[in-house]
Amino acid sequence: MAREGRGSNIAVIKYWGKRDKKKILPINSSLSVTLSPFDMGTCTSAAYNPSWKGVKLWLNGKEEDANTERIQNCLREIQARSGESDMKEGIRIVSTNNFPTAAGLASSASGYACLVAALGGLFKVEGDLSVIARQGSGSACRSMYGGFVKWEMGKEEDGSDSIAVQVAPETHWPSLHALILVVSDEKKKVSSTGGMEESVRTSKLLAHRAQAVVPDRMVRMEQAIKDKDFAAFGKLTMEDSNQFHATCLDTWPPIFYLNDTSRAIIQFVHAFNEEMGQICAAYTFDAGPNAVLFVEEANLVKLAHRVSAAFPPSKDKTLEDHLADDELRNKVQEVGGWEADQDMGGRVKYIIHTKVGCGPSALTEDESLIDLSSGLPK
Ligand code: DP6
CATH class of the missing domain: 3.30.70.890 (GHMP kinase, C-terminal domain)
Known part of the structure; x- marks a missing residue:
């Protein structure tokens, strides 16, 4: 099974500073514009097969460590919301940026937004996923929606109200x-x-x-x-x-x-x-x-x-x-x-x-970046 998403954003009111580093809770709210994924975005496929060993991740063709705290946070939250028992096995993630990485534009925002959208789709997690993307990278939570998006800093210690909310859709200001x-x-x-x-x-x-x-x-x-x-x-x-x-x-x-x-x-x-x-x-x-x-x-x-x-x-x-x-x-x-x-x-x-662009969107099976028989990048 596989599923894909994309996204990238630029803040017009900046997020700079955390009140809780582990949960990624900010010291102020912020607001951004989601940019068109067709010009600047990430494409991510996630697949699950219990017979595959461990969790593996490829970024722009290179295998990377999937065992980082931020990726593990996202996997743990997806697991908690999906009721899946064990996410330490059988997951394959392949991600590419559709703009030259040499430009220094590689964005953690589009990367984690895509990852969480792809995993959420794969494990059929319903409802707001920005609270999960936030735990990968703060600015990523705003890329879970298209158009104009604010990240409300929230008050709760557990971060449950530190979420992204769409202010206006991508069709709002076409000029x-x-x-x-x-x-x-x-x-x-x-x-x-x-x-x-x-x-x-x-x-x-x-x-x-x-x-x-x-x-x-x-x-x-x-x-x-x-x-x-x-x-x-x-x-x-x-x-x-x-x-x-x-x-x-x-x-x-x-x-x-x-x-x-x-x-x-x-x-x-x-x-x-x-x-x-x-x-x-x-x-x-x-x-x-x-x-x-x-x-x-x-x-x-x-x-x-x-x-x-x-x-x-x-x-x-x-x-x-x-x-x-x-x-x-x-x-x-x-x-x-x-x-x-x-x-x-x-x-x-x-x-x-x-x-101005849309939030993460599902791509067709043909566009999948993973070979489902081997679990390797195509
Ligand atoms: C200047 O979201 O990359 O782009 O939460 O530690 O992953 P972490 O930081 P990150 O910070 C983005 C900072 C900024 C402003 C913004 O996007 O709001």
Whole structure:
């Protein structure tokens, strides 16, 4: 038996900090946009055969240890909800990302959301699965639903009310687009898990943010989304990204996720909005230098034109490599007058165009990644 799911999200009100590390309970609520799984997502198959030995897992073609605390937490919770007696045997999981992992976009959010969706489907677990995905990776709980999703921090010690809730479905704001600017970066990343632990321990700004800033922003962000008010949505998104990175700088010793290119992108977006006379584009950055820009359809081509010229491909690459979406690139080329800023050549590796997407969805048997007779990846 096999079943598959997919998903990935970008937070517009950031989750940063846990009040309980084991159960993955956050110090503040957060809100994200689920991105289209067809452009940026994970595909996972899970199969069960009691005659197979142990639990095995392959990620992007490589066998990985399935015996980690986070995977075991997910298996234990699925087991408890499904009434299965023993999940230490007979499970095979195969997972691939449908975007280049070299981009540094490999996301624990889509990975665990997919894993839990696939296992939940396999063992016919009904009801909310976000509470389980949360125990794989905090941000993963928000990827269990499509559209606009909040993760309510909850109050209970057992985490039963720390769940994801859909604020609006993926069909709610069809004119909203996202451009992902994949920024070149050689530096070794500080993991989200480790980074937020240090921030909780040392940053007074983070404690203030969680108590005094985020609750009000959550209310305003939800309203901006319901009203499809881009100026309000964009301003809050940028403010919250900036405050998250400010708490990283306030961590001791400080953590830097943004680099010079990220900061140049921030300045570019502010200059673009200044010229437009209102907020027409918004940036947000997670625990790394890549930018996600939001823009409405009416301004998409203009933004793509500007951004691909301000952050053009390196000399050995063409715009075809840089802006892979044929339709959008053709429109950019039709505008004409495209002139690359040579100083910035190659600082952005490439640009992905995507939209708001759905939550994990079941795929057909044909799309299964597991050979059901051997239990090995196809
Ligand atoms: C900056 O969900 O990766 O992307 O719960 O320890 O697995 P763990 O952390 P993770 O943290 C994500 C942090 C963030 C902001 C966000 O997605 O809200």
